[in-house]
Amino acid sequence: MSLNTQVIYTKPPTGFPVVGETVKTSKSTIDLDAPLQKGDILLKNLVLSIDPYIRGCMRDPAIASYAPAFEYNSVLAGDTVAVVLKSDNPKFNQGDLVCGRTGLGYFEEYSHVKGTYADSNYVVRNDSKTNGLPLSYYVGILGMPGLTAYVGLNKYGRPQKGETLFVSAASGAVGQIVGQIGKTLGLYVVGSAGSDDKVEYLKELGFDGAFNYKTENIDSKLTELCPNGIDIYFDNVGGTMLEHALDHANNFGRIIGCGMISQYNTQGQYGIRNLIYVVSKRLSFDGFVVLDKENMAYEEEFIKTCTQWVLEGKVKYRETIVDGIENTPQAILDVFKGRNFGKQIVNVANL
Amino acid sequence: MSLNTQVIYTKPPTGFPVVGETVKTSKSTIDLDAPLQKGDILLKNLVLSIDPYIRGCMRDPAIASYAPAFEYNSVLAGDTVAVVLKSDNPKFNQGDLVCGRTGLGYFEEYSHVKGTYADSNYVVRNDSKTNGLPLSYYVGILGMPGLTAYVGLNKYGRPQKGETLFVSAASGAVGQIVGQIGKTLGLYVVGSAGSDDKVEYLKELGFDGAFNYKTENIDSKLTELCPNGIDIYFDNVGGTMLEHALDHANNFGRIIGCGMISQYNTQGQYGIRNLIYVVSKRLSFDGFVVLDKENMAYEEEFIKTCTQWVLEGKVKYRETIVDGIENTPQAILDVFKGRNFGKQIVNVANL
Numbered sequence: 035m036s037l038n039t040q041v042i043y044t045k046p047p048t049g050f051p052v053v054g055e056t057v058k059t060s061k062s063t064i065d066l067d068a069p070l071q072k073g074d075i076l077l078k079n080l081v082l083s084i085d086p087y088i089r090g091c092m093r094d095p096a097i098a099s100y101a102p103a104f105e106y107n108s109v110l111a112g113d114t115v116a117v118v119l120k121s122d123n124p125k126f127n128q129g130d131l132v133c134g135r136t137g138l139g140y141f142e143e144y145s146h147v148k149g150t151y152a153d154s155n156y157v158v159r160n161d162s163k164t165n166g167l168p169l170s171y172y173v174g175i176l177g178m179p180g181l182t183a184y185v186g187l188n189k190y191g192r193p194q195k196g197e198t199l200f201v202s203a204a205s206g207a208v209g210q211i212v213g214q215i216g217k218t219l220g221l222y223v224v225g226s227a228g229s230d231d232k233v234e235y236l237k238e239l240g241f242d243g244a245f246n247y248k249t250e251n252i253d254s255k256l257t258e259l260c261p262n263g264i265d266i267y268f269d270n271v272g273g274t275m276l277e278h279a280l281d282h283a284n285n286f287g288r289i290i291g292c293g294m295i296s297q298y299n300t301q302g303q304y305g306i307r308n309l310i311y312v313v314s315k316r317l318s319f320d321g322f323v324v325l326d327k328e329n330m331a332y333e334e335e336f337i338k339t340c341t342q343w344v345l346e347g348k349v350k351y352r353e354t355i356v357d358g359i360e361n362t363p364q365a366i367l368d369v370f371k372g373r374n375f376g377k378q379i380v381n382v383a384n385l
Numbered sequence: 386m387s388l389n390t391q392v393i394y395t396k397p398p399t400g401f402p403v404v405g406e407t408v409k410t411s412k413s414t415i416d417l418d419a420p421l422q423k424g425d426i427l428l429k430n431l432v433l434s435i436d437p438y439i440r441g442c443m444r445d446p447a448i449a450s451y452a453p454a455f456e457y458n459s460v461l462a463g464d465t466v467a468v469v470l471k472s473d474n475p476k477f478n479q480g481d482l483v484c485g486r487t488g489l490g491y492f493e494e495y496s497h498v499k500g501t502y503a504d505s506n507y508v509v510r511n512d513s514k515t516n517g518l519p520l521s522y523y524v525g526i527l528g529m530p531g532l533t534a535y536v537g538l539n540k541y542g543r544p545q546k547g548e549t550l551f552v553s554a555a556s557g558a559v560g561q562i563v564g565q566i567g568k569t570l571g572l573y574v575v576g577s578a579g580s581d582d583k584v585e586y587l588k589e590l591g592f593d594g595a596f597n598y599k600t601e602n603i604d605s606k607l608t609e610l611c612p613n614g615i616d617i618y619f620d621n622v623g624g625t626m627l628e629h630a631l632d633h634a635n636n637f638g639r640i641i642g643c644g645m646i647s648q649y650n651t652q653g654q655y656g657i658r659n660l661i662y663v664v665s666k667r668l669s670f671d672g673f674v675v676l677d678k679e680n681m682a683y684e685e686e687f688i689k690t691c692t693q694w695v696l697e698g699k700v701k702y703r704e705t706i707v708d709g710i711e712n713t714p715q716a717i718l719d720v721f722k723g724r725n726f727g728k729q730i731v732n733v734a735n736l
Contacts, residue, residue: 090665099665100636272660285451291664305656309623312672313642314441314450319671321664 038064041082041110041141041362046092050299050370056092057110057363064144070122073149075156077132080385082141083113083173084365084378085207089298091137100323101137110362113173114139115159117385123149131163131385132156136178136325143359143382167344168353169385174377175211175344175351176337182292182324183211184336186268187219189329190290190320195220197265200256200282202275204244205232205352207377208292211340212268213241214349221266224259226252226275228372235352235375247275256282263287271296273304280311291321299370352376389415392433392461392492392713397443401650401721407443408461408714415495421473424500426507428483431736433492434464434524435716435729436558440649442488451674452488461713464524465490466510468736474500482514482736483507487529487676494710494733518695519704520736525728526562526695526702527688533643533675534562535687537619538570540680541641541671546571548616551607551633553626555595556583556703558728559643562691563619564592565700572617575610577603577626579723586703586726598626607633614638622647624655631662642672650721703727 040060047056070076087101088110095103104110114134118126126132134140138155140147147156159172167176174180186208187193199216203209204225216223217240224243225236236244243259245252256264256278263284269276272294279289297303312319322329343349354374356365359382369378391411398407421427438452439461446454455461465485469477477483485491489506491498498507510523518527525531537559538544550567554560555576567574568591575594576587587595594610596603607615607629614635620627623645630640648654663670673680694700705725707716710733720729 100667276660291660291668293664294661297661303658303661305658306660307654307656309627309642309657310645310648310654312670313644314672314674316451316672316674316677317642318669319663320669321662321667323664323667326667 035063036066036144038062038143039359040143041359043092043104043106043108043110045106046094049301051089051092051363051367053363053367057366059360059363064146066119066144070120071149073123073152075118075123075126075147075152076120077116077145077147078119079114079116079140079143079145079382081115081170081173082359082362082380082382083177084362084369084374084380085112085136085178086293086295086298086369088112088366089370100325110141111137112139112141113178114141115169115172116145119144123152125153126156126158130158131160131169133159133172133177141359141362161341165341165345167341170353170355170377170379170381171344171351174207174353174379175349176340178324179207179377180211180340181329181333181336183208183215184340185324185329185332186290186292186322187212187215187266190322191266191268191288193219193221193266196222198222198224198260198262199266199268200224200260200264200279201268201270202226202247202279203270203295204241205235205376206270209268209270210236210239210352210376211349214239218343218348222262232375239350252278253281266290268292269294273297277306277308280306280308280317283311283315283317285315287315287317289317289319291319295370353379355379355381357381386414387417387495389413389493389495390710391494392710394443394455394457394459394461396457397445400652402440402443402714402718404714404718408717410711410714415497417470417495421471422500424474424503426469426474426477426498426503427471428467428496428498429470430465430467430491430494430496430733432466432521432524433710433713433731433733434528435713435720435725435731436463436487436529437644437646437649437720439463439717440721451676461492462488463490463492464529465492466520466523467496474503476504477507477509481509482511482520484510484523484528492710492713512692516692516696518692521704521706521728521730521732522695522702525558525704525730526700527691529675530558530728531562531691532680532684532687534559534566535691536675536680536683537641537643537673538563538566538617541673542617542619542639544570544572544617547573549573549575549611549613550617550619551575551611551615551630552619552621553577553598553630554621554646555592556586556727557621560619560621561587561590561703561727562700565590569694569699573613583726590701603629604632617641619643620645624648628657628659631657631659631668634662634666634668636666638666638668640668640670642670646721704730706730706732708732
């Protein structure tokens with residue numbers, strides 16, 4: 035029997051997840067030599083992706099939402115990259131690199147995956163064996179966050195060259211890609227982030243303007259950095275930032291509702307007081323979830339395009355990688371506290 | 386010289402308009418026999434339309450918005466129906482019925498209109514001479530409120546037969562048409578209004594459900610009357626009603642931002658706390674202004690279609706008509722207090 039450390043979700047937190055309490059690690063065992071049933075695969079998980087949406091899954095299962103609620107006292111699930119140790123499934127070969135889909139890969143060292151589950155929720159991604167890109171990119175810039183940026187900006191933002199794009203959490207897993215795609219489209223791009231380091235990084239990426247929302251006056255900075263107003267706001271945070279963006283929005287502006295991380299861990303949600311601008315400025319405010327079929331339809335096109343961008347150095351991607359599955363609960367909390375810089379990854383094992 | 390009573394806007398109110406102070410009537414004189422300059426027309430105003438949007442024009446002119454701010458101490462402007470007394474303009478003949486466009490007709494007994502202004506802002510509508518419909522319909526069901534309902538529901542609501550439409554201020558100038566158009570499209574239609582009389586009227590119009598938002602628990606009534614949730618919310622009021630509608634919205638629901646009358650006369654705007662639903666339910670929330678060129682493009686198609694509906698008795702229209710221009714300031718306040726029933730009209734003179 036081998037040791038199999040797992041990340042366990044126990045119950046919904048009140049406010050922020052509590053490390054060691056609502057999310058913790060637990061040691062179990064697994065027989066790696068046990069024979070597989072037909073269709074099953076045995077995986078060694080290499081990379082775990084820590085994404086803000088998981089907070090929404092840490093809820094009372096009676097509350098419906100787009101992603102199913104996590105089961106209490108069960109292994110946490112999310113995007114993963116793994117290598118196939120053994121397979122009795124024709125879709126997967128030993129040595130294949132696979133991605134566990136958003137919310138559907140397991141946060142543990144080894145996973146024995148049933149055939150029907152593997153067929154539906156795992157996809158082979160062997161490209162990195164030859165293109166030299168980090169495995170983690172397949173749950174980051176080339177994964178769900180990348181596709182989120184691509185679909186959100188193009189489909190809901192309806193960008194026109196020369197327009198002003200403002201993105202919040204701009205150095206985050208999604209934000210940094212939004213801004214860089216914006217630049218490839220000829221937009222004037224401004225971002226907000228929560229530290230001076232992050233702001234510096236945004237400038238390195240070619241953002242036309244960037245500011246630290248924690249230390250600067252948001253309204254003044256938007257006035258200064260978006261002198262022509264905001265045509266597209268890619269909202270990752272909600273709350274007061276959304277209110278400021280509405281203040282600075284131009285007529286016929288587009289608000290892309292991607293996430294509202296500022297609201298995920300609070301009890302009393304912040305009230306947005308200036309929605310009258312949606313009417314008077316004729317704004318469109320579209321929420322979207324990348325996992326919807328009509329958005330996932332862009333996945334292969336996106337991976338191909340974005341891989342090329344990355345290989346050519348046109349688009350960069352910042353990650354915070356922590357080693358060791360036992361650090362996962364803390365990494366989750368860090369994401370909600372904004373302590374990560376770029377995409378938060380947990381490296382469980384090397385290939 | 387003839388007496389010419391005018392409605393005068395003096396300055397922006399704090400909160401509700403103050404009758405006799407921020408909006409009042411004033412007696413001036415006009416020489417109806419004076420010769421006209423080339424292009425000019427002389428009008429006798431018959432009908433004034435009292436529409437909620439005018440509150441937005443009662444503001445500090447330094448604040449930009451879709452409709453220009455009213456000038457202090459000037460004649461109030463809005464939708465009007467008038468008859469041409471004299472014309473030196475080839476587009477207008479003596480006896481023509483004309484409509485002064487939204488925000489551009491004058492609230493006074495007689496108007497001497499300059500040629501360039503007349504050319505841009507008045508349109509001949511002689512249909513009622515033959516079809517027998519009231520003149521007031523041309524600033525109501527067949528005018529801006531009607532077009533607002535038609536464009537808003539069809540273009541931004543993207544209605545599909547069998548879906549649930551909820552409309553607030555449902556017995557109002559716009560709302561009653563929204564609901565009736567909804568029924569012609571095969572929607573399940575629910576409306577809210579501010580009195581039991583109004584609720585009764587909505588049921589007479591064929592609404593599938595209606596409730597008095599002042600005396601009923603809004604959440605419970607929406608649960609009861611919209612058992613399949615809300616697919617389309619036509620928002621005329623904003624504030625708490627919008628919040629409730631977001632609570633009850635279905636995935637991929639559409640929120641049509643037409644107006645937010647609950648917020649026009651308050652100082653501290655109400656904060657909407659559940660916008661996370663825009664993301665998690667993938668809602669689209671589109672604001673629009675009917676006066677935009679791309680919406681006005683539907684005007685002739687709409688008038689033709691809707692005139693037919695009205696003549697066939699398929700669509701009804703409730704109005705509150707007060708006689709006498711001197712009652713205009715009170716009629717304006719009544720609209721913001723919700724004391725009108727249906728479209729608020731001031732009858733200045735008969736043809």
